[in-house]
Amino acid sequence: MSQAHVLSGAARRFLEKHFPGDAAAFTPEEMFVYGTDASRRHAMPTAVVRPSTVGQIQELLAFAQANRLPIVARGRGTNTVGDCVPASGGIVVSMARMNRILEIDPDDFVAVVEPGLVTGDLQAALAKQRLFYAPDPASVKFSSLGGNANTCAGGMRAVKYGVTRDHILGLEAVIPGGELVHCGGRTHKNVVGLDLTRLFVGSEGTLGVMTKLTLKLLPLPAATATLALAFADVDTALTAAASVFAAGILPQALEFMAREALAAVAGISTVPWPAGAGAVLLIRVDGSAEAVAADIRLVETAVQSAAPLWRQAAVSHDDEEALWEPRRLLNPASFKVAPDKISDDVTVPRGRLRQAAAGIAATAGELGLKILLFGHIGDGNLHVNIMHDAADSHERARAQTARERILALCLSLRGTLSGEHGVGLAKLPFLDQQLSPVERALMARVKAAFDPHGIMNPGKAY
Amino acid sequence: MSQAHVLSGAARRFLEKHFPGDAAAFTPEEMFVYGTDASRRHAMPTAVVRPSTVGQIQELLAFAQANRLPIVARGRGTNTVGDCVPASGGIVVSMARMNRILEIDPDDFVAVVEPGLVTGDLQAALAKQRLFYAPDPASVKFSSLGGNANTCAGGMRAVKYGVTRDHILGLEAVIPGGELVHCGGRTHKNVVGLDLTRLFVGSEGTLGVMTKLTLKLLPLPAATATLALAFADVDTALTAAASVFAAGILPQALEFMAREALAAVAGISTVPWPAGAGAVLLIRVDGSAEAVAADIRLVETAVQSAAPLWRQAAVSHDDEEALWEPRRLLNPASFKVAPDKISDDVTVPRGRLRQAAAGIAATAGELGLKILLFGHIGDGNLHVNIMHDAADSHERARAQTARERILALCLSLRGTLSGEHGVGLAKLPFLDQQLSPVERALMARVKAAFDPHGIMNPGKAY
Structure with a gap:
């Protein structure tokens, strides 16, 4: 067992002092769950800490650098490539307690959050003010903004709005040694100095521990609508998808499921796509009510030459959600x-x-x-x-x-x-x-x- | 005079060998114009080279690193903060000859270009295929894509589409020592490794010489429309602008000119804003024809409570251009x-x-x-x-x-x-x-x- 896997007495005393009570964990029983993520890999942490303040993280990274202790920060542990797994041992830093919305400013179109905040919780809070944080990874209801930032998460709306990188205006992070770094800022444009903000985004926890994120907000689109289409086969569906772009339409989302994926959700889906469908497209547009109605018509015209077997449009929230449900259920359903x-x-x-x-x-x-x-x-x-x-x-x-x-x-x-998942351990080979x-x-x-x-x-x- | 300002015999021989004929310049008369940019600063280059190939730049950066010679790369010299000025002496590398469109791929929605290409030339070529490169700095007709990338240029459409950073998928660059680096790629999403692409973007020529850019394209919006509005004073105009976002509209551009700016272009503008106008807003929306018509109506409703003194809408290309002309003429007109x-x-x-x-x-x-x-x-x-x-x-x-x-x-x-201009020399203090x-x-x-x-x-x- 390498040194990283054994906690020295001095290290334990340091952690107990700076992470009192249940802010630190040392027993295998408590630590076990902090050794894994959605990659299904596992390695036992040497210790686990659950900071509540930036100061605690600064102390930790000063100590860890001086003592060459590996640091593995994690949000909600939904990473699919092993980024949260302490494969080389070390101290796992759970950011789950730093999950506050520090600020939502409807005039600046900015939100400031702690990294442990679940992305969907922010989106729900924003929607009440008719504001919009565009990135929406499939894990939106259970992954954290810090995790999204560390992997530069994508999601369904990336086709129109870009990925997480494009919506982080600035961030605060602690780097090894304990120094606090402020990158970027609060403005929608900023070109002062090297772009350390986007260097942190997607860095998979390899540069420092993010402690605060300043996010770019947009006005919430007034309306959305979804068109679901079934085609005879994958090739035809993909040809139809290309024709949407060729017609000059930039949809909010353009998703695809091939036959085997459709079969996996068939038992739990209420969407009546035909049995012979080889592939389904889900196309969502957003904008004003008039824009959305016009765009749906344009999409229907654009895909006509690909001869869809079936189509269904939805404009109300509930009808739209029903069309999207099979897509969202796909991941859990796959294990059937x-x-x-x-x-x-x-x-x-x-x-x-x-x-x-x-x-x-x-x-x-x-x-x-x-x-x-x-x-x-x-x-x-x-x-x-x-x-x-x-x-x-x-x-x-x-x-x-x-x-x-x-x-x-x-x-x-x-x-x-x-x-959008990153390299982690899984893609390294x-x-x-x-x-x-x-x-x-x-x-x-x-x-x-x-x-x-x-x-x-x-x-x-x- | 420091060593950087004097070209050794060996350096001159090296440059003459690798940059034959008019690809190198050594006389003050020829070099003078390569010592300045739109910042109006000037310093004489030690030598000027005009490469046509990536190989020439690799040779140069190997030699320059070995001999500690400063390198100042420039596109079209429109930088406003002195980034193109060889203030510490050194070899100026003009990228103007590397100005080809290498590829426009309407299926991949990607263009590959050399950095010396003028941005407007690309946009014109793309428009013929109904494709769209969104960034549009005011200098679009005479600045280069390499210069835009090095400063992370903004422009009028950034409010909806983001800045240059958000539209560069990948790039090739030569770093000191002559190594060729490929960053990012050709896909609209990519999270493999640290994001060196966006680190180069906005780096103001301080990391290496970009030699190729892979750009993200969008479908050309089918329609645009512009609404020009005059208000009694700056505060009222800015309140009206805020109400556009508050109404849930994300315009393609939202520009502003205050009284003194209006006065500067009054003699050359044909736009009949009222004499008492304290500020003008120019608001452009884009999308399908129906979306554009609806959004203009929504904008008009949103700004109503700010009591515009005057309004004019334009939907045809020529009418729109006429409304935008004063904004475009503002920079030259300012010197009156x-x-x-x-x-x-x-x-x-x-x-x-x-x-x-x-x-x-x-x-x-x-x-x-x-x-x-x-x-x-x-x-x-x-x-x-x-x-x-x-x-x-x-x-x-x-x-x-x-x-x-x-x-x-x-x-x-x-x-x-x-x-959007960068720091250069001007903001350094x-x-x-x-x-x-x-x-x-x-x-x-x-x-x-x-x-x-x-x-x-x-x-x-x-």
């Missing part, structure tokens, strides 16, 4: 198909989606696996769920082979290993297929500018 | 007011605009100066032109005092020294008012990860 999955979020240039989907289907056929295919195709972002039974070593090996082929395929189409040694060395040097001794989430991301 | 100006692009949180404008007007009154006030108020971004006659040393000193007071005022309102020593040290360490010997645009930006 098989007990285990490899879940990837590959992304290809929008024009390569049909090639990617065809290649993934071919891989599934060749290897005799069920692969659920769905995702944010407005961004070229495909969620690929390779279903298998990990207890069957042959099937597990075939699933692994499928993953390798699919990642290689997407890179060959000039895509990326991850559109594939990283050299995308980044050159020059780029990895550069990232390591940039990290060292923040974290010269490599204590922040070591062994992750890049 | 006085021969010199200090031009700042301060930005405040949107809700603080009225306080900022009132403070700027008070400063003008106290110091007996004409200050033209206009700008992208949808972003809280004010262009402050402090007009004066620099030949009059007292007036020049008063203008400098006005600048100091206005920058301090905007920072006290939680604003930023620069919303004020930087410690915005950034702490911790942040400046961190930026210096990040720079050193790219440029360990400090050869890239030394003495600028941070």
Whole structure:
């Protein structure tokens, strides 16, 4: 067991002093849950702390740097690639107690929050003031804004509004040594100095611990509407999706589910898409009521040549939610198909989606696996769920082979290993297929500018 | 004269070999224009090169690093804060010959360009395919995409679409030592590794030389419309602007001109705003024809309580351009007011605009100066032109005092020294008012990860 996995007496005394009562945990029983995340990986923390103040985090990062203790900060533990798992041991810092909305300013169109706040809680508070924080990862009801920031989370509305990165105006973070850094600011535009704000965003906890986020707000769109469409096959559905953009429409969301994904939710979905549907598109538009009505008509015209088998439009909130429900249920429903999955979020240039989907289907056929295919195709972002039974070593090996082929395929189409989940531990073995040694060395040097001794989430991301 | 200002025989031979013919310049007559930019500052380059290939830039940055020669890359020289001026001597690298559109892909919604390309030339080529590159700095017809990227240029459409940063998917750059770095990629979403792309964006030439940009495209909005409104005074106009956002409308552009700015263009403008107008708003919306018509009606309703003195709407391209012309002519027209100006692009949180404008007007009154006030108020971004006659040393000193007071005022309102121009040389003396020593040290360490010997645009930006 390396030193990082054993807490010295001095370290324990330090933590007990600065994180009194239940703000620190040292027993395996208490710490166990802090060793995992939605990647289903696990490693036991050396200690767990639950700070309530920035000062506690500053003290911790001064001590940790001096004593070379790894630090793994976590929000709500929904990361899918292992970013919250203390694989090299170390102190897990749960940000869950720092979850306050510090400010919502309807004149500045700014919110200031602590990183442990659940994204959906902020959105609910904003909606009451007709304000809008655009990023909406699928985990919006249970993931935190700090986690979203650390992974640069995407979500369904990214096609129109961009990703988390585009909605963080500034942030406060503690870096190793305990110094407090203020990056960016409170204005919607700001070009003073190097853009450390966006460097922190997506850094997967490798540079410091974010302690405050200043978010860009927009006016809440007055209306939304959704059009659901079923097509004979994946290729036709993707052709129809392309025709929406070609018609000059930028939808709020453009989502896709292929046949196997539809089958997975068939039992729990009340949406009456036809049995023969090979793929479904869900297209949401937003704006004024008039704009939304006009855009839905334009979308219907644009997809006409792809001959949809079925269509259903929804303009009321409840009707819309009903159409979206199967998409939201897809992740939990997927485990009805098989007990285990490899879940990837590959992304290809929008024009390569049909090639990617065809290649993934071919891989599934060749290897005799069920692969659920769905995702944010407005961004070229495909969620690929390779279903298998990990207890069957042959099937597990075939699933692994499928993953390798699919990642290689997407890179060959000039895509990326991850559109929104990050690299973490899961994608690290594939990283050299995308980044050159020059780029990895550069990232390591940039990290060292923040974290010269490599204590922040070591062994992750890049 | 420091060593950087004298070209050694070996350096001259190196440059003549790798930049044959007119690709290098060494005479003061030829080099003079490469020593200045729109900041009106000047310093003589030690040498000027005009590369046509990435390989030439790699050779140059290997040689420059080995010989500790400063490198100042420039696009079209429209920078307003001195970023293109070789203040510490060194080799100026003009990117003007690397100005090709390498690719426009209407399926991927991506363009790949060389950095010397003029932004407006790309937009014109895209419009033919009904594609849209959203950033539109006022200099769009003569500034380059590389320059836009290095300053993270804003522009009128930023209020809806964000700034240059939000529209660069990937880039290629040469760093000191000559290594070629590929950052980001071609997909609309990408979270693999640290975000070096956005670190380069806005870095003001201090990290490396960008050699290729991959840009995010959107569908060209089908329609636009503009509403021009005149109000009795600045405060009322800014109140009306706030009511547009409060009504849930996100316009494509929301621009503002105060009385002194209106007076500056009065002689050349054909727009019949009333003589008593204290401020004008220009509001553009985009989307489908139906959406645009509806949004204009919503804007008119929203501003009603601010009692506009005058209004004019335009839906055809020519009518719209006529309304926007005075705004575009403002910069050249400003020199009719006085021969010199200090031009700042301060930005405040949107809700603080009225306080900022009132403070700027008070400063003008106290110091007996004409200050033209206009700008992208949808972003809280004010262009402050402090007009004066620099030949009059007292007036020049008063203008400098006005600048100091206005920058301090905007920072006290939680604003930023620069919303879109950058820091360059011009804002450097004020930087410690915005950034702490911790942040400046961190930026210096990040720079050193790219440029360990400090050869890239030394003495600028941070």
